[in-house]
Amino acid sequence: MPHRRAPGGESPAQGPFRPLSFDKAGRFIGETLGTFGLPFFWPYASMRAVAELILNSADPVYRGHDIRYGDGKPVVLVPGHLGGDVSLAPLALWLDGIGYRPAKAKVAINLDDRTLDEPVATALREAARRIGRKAVIIAFDTGVRAAMRVAASEGEHVSDLIAVGLPDHLPPIPGDVRLHAIETSRRVAAAWRDDTHVVDGARALLPINPAALKILSEILREIPITLLTPRQA
Amino acid sequence: MTIRRAHVNGIRLAYEVEGSGPPLVLIMGYRLNSRAWPPEFIATLAKHFTLILLDNRGTGLSDKPAFGYALSNIAKDICGLLDFLNIPRAHVLGYSMGGAVAQELACRYPERVRKLVLCATLCGGPRTVYAGPAVISVMRSLVGLSPREAARRIATVTYAPAYLEINRERVERQMLREIADPTPLHAADLQFQAFVDFDSSRALAGLRTPTLVLTGDQDRLIPPGNSKLLAKLIPDARLVILSGFAHRVLWEGAEECASLIENFLAETQEQDQGAHQEKHQEAGADAA
Numbered sequence: 001m002p003h004r005r006a007p008g009g010e011s012p013a014q015g016p017f018r019p020l021s022f023d024k025a026g027r028f029i030g031e032t033l034g035t036f037g038l039p040f041f042w043p044y045a046s047m048r049a050v051a052e053l054i055l056n057s058a059d060p061v062y063r064g065h066d067i068r069y070g071d072g073k074p075v076v077l078v079p080g081h082l083g084g085d086v087s088l089a090p091l092a093l094w095l096d097g098i099g100y101r102p103a104k105a106k107v108a109i110n111l112d113d114r115t116l117d118e119p120v121a122t123a124l125r126e127a128a129r130r131i132g133r134k135a136v137i138i139a140f141d142t143g144v145r146a147a148m149r150v151a152a153s154e155g156e157h158v159s160d161l162i163a164v165g166l167p168d169h170l171p172p173i174p175g176d177v178r179l180h181a182i183e184t185s186r187r188v189a190a191a192w193r194d195d196t197h198v199v200d201g202a203r204a205l206l207p208i209n210p211a212a213l214k215i216l217s218e219i220l221r222e223i224p225i226t227l228l229t230p231r232q233a
Numbered sequence: 234m235t236i237r238r239a240h241v242n243g244i245r246l247a248y249e250v251e252g253s254g255p256p257l258v259l260i261m262g263y264r265l266n267s268r269a270w271p272p273e274f275i276a277t278l279a280k281h282f283t284l285i286l287l288d289n290r291g292t293g294l295s296d297k298p299a300f301g302y303a304l305s306n307i308a309k310d311i312c313g314l315l316d317f318l319n320i321p322r323a324h325v326l327g328y329s330m331g332g333a334v335a336q337e338l339a340c341r342y343p344e345r346v347r348k349l350v351l352c353a354t355l356c357g358g359p360r361t362v363y364a365g366p367a368v369i370s371v372m373r374s375l376v377g378l379s380p381r382e383a384a385r386r387i388a389t390v391t392y393a394p395a396y397l398e399i400n401r402e403r404v405e406r407q408m409l410r411e412i413a414d415p416t417p418l419h420a421a422d423l424q425f426q427a428f429v430d431f432d433s434s435r436a437l438a439g440l441r442t443p444t445l446v447l448t449g450d451q452d453r454l455i456p457p458g459n460s461k462l463l464a465k466l467i468p469d470a471r472l473v474i475l476s477g478f479a480h481r482v483l484w485e486g487a488e489e490c491a492s493l494i495e496n497f498l499a500e501t502q503e504q505d506q507g508a509h510q511e512k513h514q515e516a517g518a519d520a521a
Contacts, residue, residue, distance in 0.1 A: 069425075069426050069429040069430060070426065071419075071423055071426045072418070072422035072425075073422075099422075099425075099426060101376065130376065131376065131418065132418060132419070224300065225299040225419050225422075226299070227299055227419060
């Protein structure tokens with residue numbers, strides 16, 4: 001009997017002793033290098049990130065200053081490469097504070113975005129049904145791919161997708177979901193749209209970049225509420 | 234009372250008319266509809282005024298769209314209702330978020346507002362005195378609760394503990410009236426958002442409408458500091474802080490509040506009539 005193929009095109013795992021896949025390892029290394037650059041630059045990038053963290057630590061955006069209040073819409077957060085629910089916890093707290101209802105995708109760590117489709121789809125359905133409105137997905141770098149696949153198949157539960165940090169090799173853009181993008185100035189060439197919002201700073205710190213947060217709040221604020229129909233709920 | 238509907242500002246607005254006398258529009262607060270007004274308060278005022286009780290956009294039997302909840306737009310709804318009822322000018326009383334709508338109405342359409350009564354409300358802006366985090370958390374953590382559970386939860390921060398202790402049955406009856414037509418979550422969220430966005434602090438200095446600012450000294454939701462600020466910003470506003478009452482000051486002290494409001498409106502009416510007569514006399518003297 002043929003295996004059902006996952007949306008990412010990969011066969012599902014076959015028990016705990018699955019042999020090491022060079023394809024998977026190669027993909028993981030490729031994603032890691034694509035996200036964080038060559039290892040040679042990591043000490044420098046880390047120092048820059050620490051400096052950025054210190055410089056931004058007192059930014060009024062974190063306290064919700066000059067941020068327009070939200071309308072309680074459900075927001076599903078999808079982590080980027082090597083990120084997880086924990087790494088997005090500060091963003092979730094901030095979104096909650098400014099009036100949205102963030103939901104975790106229940107991802108411990110994103111090692112391969114092809115494994116995120118199911119938890120993201122489940123989180124999306126639950127969040128949308130709980131609040132009775134279409135949700136917004138905020139996804140980071142490789143998580144954007146999973147978010148786009150889920151948005152394509154769960155169009156009745158999602159109205160908008162906000163991509164923060166764009167990965168290479170994107171799946172087809174879902175037709176009935178509005179897309180917004182935020183990218184760092186160093187990677188803006190990777191943007192697939194002209195209306196991508198550009199911010200300065202380290203890519204790995206995008207989930208807590210004050211400029212990105214401010215833009216995020218403006219995008220969220222402009223998204224109208226779409227109520228679920230009784231059939232969808 | 235018969236609930237009627239008027240097509241105004243693109244929606245159907247439910248309203249009731251009760252009593253006789255000069256028109257007095259009552260604007261209800263966050264999440265509540267016109268059935269929530271305390272009956273004894275309404276009965277007292279209805280003896281002297283034609284009360285216009287309306288369900289704000291998103292509440293009661295009014296339409297509940299997913300847009301248009303900016304308080305300036307709700308003020309426009311009410312202006313449309315006054316047009317529909319052929320009332321050129323009316324006294325306006327706003328409670329809590331309704332007080333913010335009343336400020337929008339008075340600032341944007343001063344010619345429509347005769348006298349203004351602001352109960353347990355705020356003006357927004359940087360000088361607002363916000364509720365403590367514990368109170369805000371109660372107001373925001375209502376997802377998944379039934380309307381009854383949500384109302385019970387909200388009651389713990391809107392009524393004074395002493396009042397709640399003695400009047401459990403009364404509060405329960407009131408709650409049942411309030412949740413008969415529950416406000417959907419999206420409307421409550423959009424009302425809350427609009428209330429957070431609201432800022433009349435700069436516009437109030439230009440307000441020339443005689444105003445009574447009323448609050449309870451135990452209000453934890455909209456602390457009395459906000460009423461003091463309102464009274465400071467509105468020229469010649471009168472401030473009354475009632476001791477022992479919380480955010481539900483109109484329910485806890487229904488008769489006392491009704492009497493205060495009635496006296497204020499009657500007194501200013503007399504002053505108005507006096508001023509009118511003076512003006513007529515002056516005009517007569519000029520003509521002579």
